[in-house]
Amino acid sequence: MKNILLAVCGLSPQVITETLFALHQTSRTVDAIHIITTQLGKERILTTLLEPGSGKYFQYLHEYEREIRSIDFGPPTIHTLCDDRGREIPDIRDEADNERLLNLCLDLTFRFTKDPDTAVFFSVAGGRKTMSSCLALAAQMYGRSQDRLFHVLVSPEFENHPDFFFPPKVSRLLELRDEKGNPYLKETRYAEVTLVHLPFVSIRERLGEKYLKKPFDPATLMMSLVREDQVRLVVHLVQKKVIFRGLELDMMPARLALYAFFVLLKKECIRENPGCLRCTDCYLGLDEILTHHQKRIADLYRKLAGSRPLEEMSDSGILKLDADNFNMYKSRIRQDLLRGFGLYALKDIDIASVGKRPNTRYGIPLDKEKIEWVY
Structure with missing residues (x-):
């Protein structure tokens, strides 16, 4: 030996x-x-x-x-x-x-x-x-x-x-x-x-x-041990955390606000589709996100920021998204999810993209019935 x-x-x-x-x-x-x-x-x-x-x-x-x-x-x-x-x-x-x-x-x-x-x-x-x-x-x-x-x-x-x-x-x-x-x-x-x-x-x-x-990374190894009848993703705004298959991840408010926005899009999708995992109807293009949904993302961030005065919050970053910082936040969210839940979880819960530029759209792949929202 x-x-x-x-x-x-x-x-x-x-x-x-x-x-x-x-x-x-x-x-x-x-x-x-x-x-x-x-x-x-x-x-x-x-x-x-x-x-x-x-x-x-x-x-x-x-x-x-x-x-x-x-x-x-x-x-x-x-x-x-x-x-x-x-x-x-x-x-x-x-x-x-x-x-x-x-x-x-x-x-x-x-x-x-x-x-x-x-x-x-x-x-x-x-x-x-x-x-x-x-x-x-x-x-x-x-x-x-x-x-x-x-x-x-x-x-x-x-x-x-x-x-x-x-x-x-x-x-x-x-x-x-x-x-x-x-x-x-x-x-x-x-x-x-x-x-x-x-x-x-x-x-x-x-x-x-x-x-x-x-x-493999520890999160992937630990996730492999989890035995659940149903995979669930929980976004808990009160506790400012994401929970997946029993594992918990704390996320910075700005990143959690953007991630929560995409989770809400999937959760609120009104289309009845038994193949939700393969459906991308709720995915949105970047122009539509920046033009029509900036206020909703900002409101989520303000909710997560708690008692901090609005005048102290930056008027850039998550409160004023553009293409560059959107991609930056998306990349860091992916790193958070990878760190917390491992590589194999990303295929279900990462902010995925479909289509080629300039027609790329973004959304969460996981079936909406497996998503829980706590606020």
């Missing part, structure tokens, strides 16, 4: 050697180390851990070389977050970066858990909280019985100390700081590095075969 350490890391690469040490203390061997990090995190790993001759990782190997085997760890096993153009991201700054992080965690977890002869040790000790959360979520999606989720606890006085990477066999003095910032000396033999096993519930065994052929 090949053991793979899959860890997240920020600007404190000490967590990698501390995790190695903690695993070693519990007689767990590691055959390969894969790290998920940012550009700045990668640079810190290369200069502090993997610098030839002086890297702390090599010092760790030297001290424990008689007790551990060779480990596959180097630049090729450092996985750096990249933007849509392939440029490495220096830090996780917004929701888009966080989504890229989650996708990377899912992709690597899917890849390493696909081989039955591997065991994956997920380490959530490093990086931002969002990094550990994403890796833990990936473990819950694809983890198996032989995989483990770990955290590492280090004595507070030694944690994040720039010169502490693991307890060396020969203890040495480090200058520490007390709560008031006063310096004092303490031997590294007093440092405690503890491996904490975190139980987690995996949904892998409940996933259908097609969901184990390639990685």
Whole structure:
């Protein structure tokens, strides 16, 4: 069985050697180390851990070389977050970066858990909280019985100390700081590095075969587990959320106003058509929306905006739609729905389009009998 350490890391690469040490203390061997990090995190790993001759990782190997085997760890096993153009991201700054992080965690977890002869040790000790959360979520999606989720606890006085990477066999003095910032000396033999096993519930065994052929987003995986006799879409204006097959999604008021408008069009369609899913009679062209329905969309937005004074609301954007910001809102609504309900839900509940420009019309595909409106 090949053991793979899959860890997240920020600007404190000490967590990698501390995790190695903690695993070693519990007689767990590691055959390969894969790290998920940012550009700045990668640079810190290369200069502090993997610098030839002086890297702390090599010092760790030297001290424990008689007790551990060779480990596959180097630049090729450092996985750096990249933007849509392939440029490495220096830090996780917004929701888009966080989504890229989650996708990377899912992709690597899917890849390493696909081989039955591997065991994956997920380490959530490093990086931002969002990094550990994403890796833990990936473990819950694809983890198996032989995989483990770990955290590492280090004595507070030694944690994040720039010169502490693991307890060396020969203890040495480090200058520490007390709560008031006063310096004092303490031997590294007093440092405690503890491996904490975190139980987690995996949904892998409940996933259908097609969901184990390639990685999917969490919303799609969770949606695949929902078993309902009837699929329902609920737009809840009071709670400012969209509910589909039991999953809930909060949406920004401007986007929800436009989405609610299209849902209302479908719900209010007077045509009796048993094949509503394939009918597009309630779909509208952009010119008609901008010319005849702007006020209704604006009224929905004002209702969602609550007690905010009208004079404080922008007279552009959702209150004054044009072709450009309509497409922008439509794109962001799609991203919201994808994030909340997964790829396979889009065919039913996304704002779909039919026809070629300039005769394109827009609407919701889902059967109106499966739509509920709460206001």
